[in-house]
Amino acid sequence: MIALVLAAPSGAARAAEDAFELFREEAKVVTATRRSQAIAEVPLAVDVITADEIKVSGASNIWDLLRFRAGMDVLDGRSLDGNRAVVSARGIPREFASNLLVLVDGRSVSSLNQGGVYWAQLPVQLQDIERIEIVRGPNAALYGTGAGVGVVNILTKKPGGQALLEADTRAGNLGSIQAFQAVEGPALGKISLRISHTFQQEKGFPRAPGSRVDDSLRKNVLNLRAGGALSERTDLELFAGGSWSSAGLADSSKSLRGDFDNQFAMLKCSHALAEDSAIEVTGSRSDFRSDTTAWSLARDSRQIQHDAEVLHRLAWADGRLNTTYGTSYRGVVLASPDLYGSARPRLELYRGYLQQGVKVTERLSLQGAVSLEGSNMAGVQPNYQAAAVLAPVPEQAFRTSYSVAHTLRDFIPVYGFLTPDANTVVLGDPALSVPYKIESYEAGYRGSWLERRLETDLSLFYTKIDNYHQLFFDSFVFPVTTLKLRNYDDAIARGAELQVKYRFSRGCWAYGNYTHERVSDRAGDRALMTENTPAHKVNLGGSAALPRGFSSSVNLGYKDAYFIGAVGGGSLALVPAYWRLDLRLAYAPPRFRGAECYVAGQNLLKSEHAEFGNGVLVARTYAAGVSFKFGGSE
């Protein structure tokens, strides 16, 4: 009798349980229906940059948004072939970061020439970005080759059904001007449309001593996004746009200019089979042309890419099981006489994948993914990953994951035939068509405290890269030196990433993050592997809503010293440790919330410093601007 009394829940506890039981039961159905997943339940290190954070950052370029994020590294001032910035993750920057997959609305924007992304030529505008999702850690099983170290997914704003007019104009030093306009609203009944345009002009960063550079930029970007419901269950979206730019390129020996056209069109159709099951079909074409006034990696080059994908997402078994499976095709053709001679390298990639999540109990979730990729370059390659999330108490979650990714190399290592000058030849090696393997172990923790005012995230990672290629001396036959790319090296990247964010109130928050990364490799080559990423990085910052309509934001970052290849190749350059401070101060009249004027400054602590070799120096920049927004929804 006593045992029964002790075992039975008290009346008060049962009443409390009953009070919430209905809503708990209903929430399961709604959650499974919506397929929303709290970040705490995701088994990978995820960071999200929202549209509000983009606005208050004061950044004028997309890569500067990633600069102060844990685990991310940004180098500015490269400009060798028009690709001014290098963005990488987890200690593997390299000059051409080909393991970080960058997507815009799910479409890959990486260059297969030499890997990496032409950030300055991306056909996407800052003010059009709804959010940026950064997934650190391998995700190749779901996203495919190129996601061996992480994924950056830039998601643009979906047009709403209400009329909206936006404008944002800024001008600053170094001859910088940026003017953005967007119009949005309903069209032809059921369609919602958004058209936006940006004009950007800069005279460029100052030259490093001893170099001849013309680091200027003149760019127009135009985007169109339209969508509507074909039926009660089917939605159709069209994305199209382009970036047309002319840029000075940095080179220590000659002055170069380049013209870049980057255009794309994408169609996406989603059909709801049921509330918890949907099919998506996507097709896209992109065309990136570049040409320069003298030899460079971007001379007379054209990459045409076609992508198609079909996937099915569904939740079943009372929402305990979440499945995504699909198939995709990518076809890339690249022409560049200066890089490949008469050959036109091509990639045809077919991929099938399956991701399965299982909610074993309320506290334990498991996730696994597997994909098979077949290509003309490398035959059939598998990728797989497994992860677990344990939430022993609400608001606290521990995660662990293991993954294997096989990454296809870019075209230059395989097909390259470069003659940068009369005395140098750089050759690719067809044997490098074999992918290199990335194996990764990761553990992490995410927690919320103090009624979710304080959020913390910790990640520990160990990533092993086998058979990575580097450039080696091959032969010398007077007067020509031949260099060849070979898969000579193995590397291990280890590190830790800690993030803390405290929210004082709406629009008022402070953050800090610390990243430690260490790369070791078999070849012992510090130039290209082991010391070209800072061992320690610290970022601090925050945003505050001040009285009388004022608001401010600050970002302060520290990077340890590192080595990086100098512009134009050849010698190394040591970049000393430095601090960087970015600030923004804005005023919005209380009676007219749609308007705002602001001043923003970047790199305010020093008049100039080097981040990449000796081509250009990243200067202190400041600008003033005004923005308007009429109409739209909240």
Next chain:
Amino acid sequence: MKIARTLFACAALALLPAATARAQDIVAVLGSDMRPYRETFASCQAALGRPVPVLPLGADIPGSAKVVLAFGAKAALERYPGRVTLIYAIAPGVLVSRRTHPGPSVKIMMEPEAGALLGRLRGIQPGLKRLAVLWTRTSAARAASAERLVQTGAARGFAVSSERLDDAGDLPDRLRSLKGKADALWLPPDPLLISAGNFEILKHYSYDNDVPLYAPTAGLAEQGATAGVSATYEEMGRTMAAAAKAALNGDALPAELHSEKIHVSINRAAAAEARLTISSEALRSADKVLP
């Protein structure tokens, strides 16, 4: 006598298919055997005056069925033939669209109609002028309800602010931003917002800032809300039955129906914590008063 028995048997046999068919013109589906679903169903069946067959989830709907009564979101989101009228209740986070059910559908609302709700709240708190309504964007059914409250409030001299949360994690921040701006909080039956943890946050906010908290069930009033203002399961069942009869008659039905009778539970201790003095008249008119 024998002839009478024979005639009676023949009449019963003749009527049996009709009775069976009539019984099958309304069927019920319960999302689970939870008490709220069972109570609502029992009340609905009693109001209909006849047994209603209960089908398991996923079962085929008989060809004779013209009305399906669904209890809970899981039952409401099942696929039913387009020829049936779907009437669903106790599914606060769901709004059935043509995408889910191509035929007519009617939702029996848990919360009172906007004007009736505001009238009851003012009866409990006569000085109420500014009411904040909290809801999550991820709950599809909430947006229209919140908008109706705002518009109805404006017509009746209330300043109702619709506080949309992108997700429940934004709740503490939003409450902090509401300090000094609301005389009371209304918590609609939003399943993505109502959890034990969030309710504790709301309750403490209510007590610490002297802002009464009104909740959509009597159970939440027992847990510390100032008052619960809602339709009872019995009343929702009766409303459901009336809608089913109207559907069988071929009458047009609105997409949402509110029960006429509203149940008010007042928690005196919680009211005292929120520094709200409730008049004796309000206490007398309440259906339940908790000490």
